[in-house]
Amino acid sequence: MGAIESGFIGQSVRRKEDARFLLGAGQYTDDVTLPNQTHAYFLRSPHAHAKIRGIDTGKAKKAPGVIAVYTSADLEGVNGLPCGWLITDVDGTPMKEPPHPVLAKGKARYVGDHVALVIAETQNQAKDAAELIDVDYEVLPAVVNVVDALKPGAPQIHDEAPGNKCYTWAIGDKSAVDAAFAKAAHVTKLDIVNNRLVPNAIEPRAAVATYSRADDSYTLYVANQNPHVERLLMTAFVLGLPEHKVRVIAPDVGGGFGSKIYLYAEETAMVWASKRVNRPIKWAAERSESFLSDAHGRDHVTHAELALDKDGKFLALRVHTTANMGAYLSTFASCIPTILYATLLAGQYTTPVVYCEVTAAFTNTAPVDAYRGAGRPEATYVIERIVHQAGAEMGIPQDEIRRRNFIRTFPYQTPVALLYDTGGYDACLDEAMRIADVKGFAARKSDAAKRGKLRGLGYAAYIEACGIAPSNVAGSLGARAGLFEAGEVRVHPTGSVTVFTGSHSHGQGHETTFAQVVATRLGIPIENVDVVHGDTGRVLFGMGTYGSRSLAVGGTAIVKALDKVIAKGKKIAAHLLEAAESDIEFKDGKFTVAGTDRSKAFGEISLAAYVPHNYPLDKLEPGLNETAFYDPTNFTFPAGTHICEVEVDPDTGVVSIVSFSACDDFGNIINPMIVEGQVHGGLCQGIGQAMLEHCIYDSESGQLLTGSLMDYALPRADDVPSFKVETKVTPCTHNPLGAKGCGEAGAIGSPPALMNAVMDALSSVGVTHLDMPASPHRVWQAIQSARA
C-alpha cells in the first residue's frame, strides 16, 4: 500500500460537497431552468391491464398553451426500452423479452403505464390538457401477485411470454444437493416472502431535454446514477441517434438506491420530442408518479430447505424462488434474482453444495429492478432466516451454529460460482457480539419479561459481491455491457488537479473520498483537488454507481491514472535533475534523486510539462493529463455481522428496536465518517423493509394501494435508534486500494437481523412464521393465531 496509507487516508475529512448543499446552492435537475422552456406531463393508464382501442388527442391539442401531444402512434422508428442482461432459461432458450414501448402501444400493462406525452407552456396547462385526452380502454383482468401470474388461466400480459413466464433459471448441482439431503440428520424448511418495496429517493425523478439546431445535438439533464450508460442505451438501442450528438448530465442527484440506474420512458420520450418542438422540455415527477412508475424492488416468494448433520454442520441448501418482474423488463431486472441473488447463497458458510432455481414472471405492476443491495439482500434474508430457524430447531446457540459453518480459508471457491478472495467472519461476529452486549441479554430479557414484554436477539452474518464486475465474467453470464470504470487525472500547470470519474455521487461523497486518494498520492493539499462526475460532456466515459462499486472500481481507475501521472512526472524530473529515471523517487509531493537532497516539487514538474522549455520533447509529450480504464479481476466481498435486539409488546404487537449493532468488513477505509454514514443509511432502509415498508397492489383491480407517503411507511427519525457501528479490516486482495465497498451492507444485513430478533422474541409464545414487515398488526395477529 505504501504511500496510499498516509496523508488523508483513514481520515474523517469533512465533505467538500456539503457547503453547496447546506447553503441551498445544490443544482438538482428540477433546479435547471432553460430559456424558452416548456413543460411535459405524462398521461398514465388508470387501469392495470387494458386494451387501448383508440386515443383521441384532438381536444387536448387545442387546449390553452399546448404545444404538442404525442402517443405511441407518433413514435415511428423509436424502439422499445432495452434490457441489459440476457438470462438463459434452463431449457436453453433465451428469456422472454416482450417489447417495452416508450409510450404504451395497443395495451396498458400496469397502473401508471405511459399512454401520452403532453407538452405545454406551463405545467398546469399540460396537466389540464391531459384531462382532455380521450382514451378508449377495454379493461382486462389483471394479475399482480407473481405466484398467481404463473397459475394456469392467469390473465396473459404479453403474447411473447406464454403463461407470463420470463424464464426459469438454475445454478448448482441438483443431484449432489438431493444426495446430501438424503443423508441429512436434520432438515429445516422455510417459506418466506421478500416484500415489495418502492425506493423513494427523496428527490423524485426529473429530466430537462433540449435540442440545438445549431449542431443537431441534444442535451439531457436527468436524475440518474450512470449518465454514460443512459446515453448509450437511449441512443444506440431506442432512438437511433449518434452517441456523440447527445450529452447527458446527471447533476446533483438526490439519492438513487438503484431506482435512478435505469433508462426510463419519460426522458427518452422527452429527448425525442425536444427536436420536434425545438424547445427545452422539463418534467419532474410528483411523488405519486414516483410510486407508480419508478422501478420497484424485491418481491420474491421463496421456499428454502437446509440440510444439516447432527452437529449443525450445513450439508446442502436448496432454494426455489419466484421473482416478480413487473409488467416489463426494466434495464437490469433479469439479473437481480439470478446472478446477483443465487450466487450469494453460500453466504459466509462452507455449505458444500447449493442448488437454486428461479422462475421470473410478468405481472400487471410497475417494473421491478435493483434496489439497494439488489439480489444480495434477498439471498441474505433466505440464508440468515433459515440458519436462525435451524439453530432454534436444533437447540444450537445462534453464534455457535454460524461459527460451526464459517469459511476460514481463502481464497474460497463457493458451489455457486463466486471465488471469495478474503474475509474474517469470526472477527466481525465477535465484535458485533461485544458491542451488542450479548452477555447481558439474558438479564435484559428476564427484566423485560417482568414488565410483560418479549425480548429477542437476532443475528445476520451477511456477505455481498460488490465491485461489479470483471466484464468478461459478467459477459459470460449474460451482461450486455462492460462493467469497468474510467478515470482521468488532469494536472493543471500550477499543480492543482481536476479528477474526472465515471462513478456518480448521489449522496456517497465521492468528491471528498476520491480527493483524499488523489491528494494523498500526489502529496498536495486536498483543496487543490476537485472531482467532476455526472456529465458525458466532461467525463471521458463511465459505467456509473451501483452495487457499491465506486471506490473499488472507480477509485482504482483513478489510482491507475495517478500511476501514469507519477510515472511521467518521474521522466520529467529525471530530465530536469539530470538523473536517471530509475533514480527518481516520488514521495510527499516531491520528486527526489534517491540518496540526495536534489528534488523538484510536484508543481514544478506540472509547470515544466505545460511550459516545456527545458523538456525532453524528443522523447516525451508535453502536458500532464492521464486517463485509465480499470476492469476488475474479481468481485469484492464485503461481509459482516449485524445483531438486533427487540422488545415486543404482546398486547399491541408493537416491535421496538432496543439496539442495533453492526460490525462490517469493507476492506480498507478512506473516510470512516462517510463509511459510517453509508452504514447508518443502509440499516435504516433495511429496518424500513423489515418493520414498515410494503408496496401493495389490490389483487382484483391492480390498483396501487400504497401510492403515497401517507400509505407507504418510510422510516422516520423516531422509528429507528442510534446505531452501534464498528469495522474490521481484511483488505481486498485484487485492487490497489484494498477497498470492498460499503453502500449496501446496511440494507443487506439488517432485515434478517431484525426479523430473527422478532422470531426469537415471539418463540416463547409459539409463533413459527412471520413475513416482513413486522408491523404491529401482523405481529399481533401472529401472536393471536399462535395462542388460539
Added chain:
Amino acid sequence: MSIPLALTVNGKAVKADIDPRLLLADFLRTTLGLTGTHIGCDTAQCGACTIHLDGRAIKSCNVLALQAQGADVVTIEGLAESDGTMHPMQAAFKECHGLQCGFCTTGMVMSAIDLVARHPNADEKTIREELEGNLCRCTGYHNIVKAVQQGAAAMAK
C-alpha cells in the same frame, strides 16, 4: 387572473403578480429562483420544502403563496451571513455528516432551527419526535440527531 403579492423574503421586500393557485414552494423556486427549497412529495409528508414563515417552520408546498401576503419568509438561502459564514446549524450538519445527497437537507436544517428555538435543550427522544415531519432516505437520521444536538449547543452560545 393574477393577484398582487407583497412579502419579505430573506430580509428583502418582494412584490409579484401571481396566479392564485401558485403554491408558496413554487413561488420561491420558480418566481424567485430560490431553488434551495426542494419539493419531494405531494402530500406534505417529506418536509423537503420546509421554510420559516413569520418565525415558524412550515411546509411551503402546503401553503398558497398568497397566504404569505405581508409575511416574513426565510429560506435556506437566507440563513448564512453575507460573507458566506454558515449558520451554526448548517455548520453542525457539515461537522456531523448529517447529510448525504443533500435533497432533504435544506428542509431538515430549517426544521432543526425551529425545533431548537422551541426546545433549546432537547434530548435525543425529543429531537427524533420533532423531526417526524422531515424524511431522509440517506442518513438513517443517526448523524442528523447528532447535528441537531451540536447545532443547538452552538446556537446557545
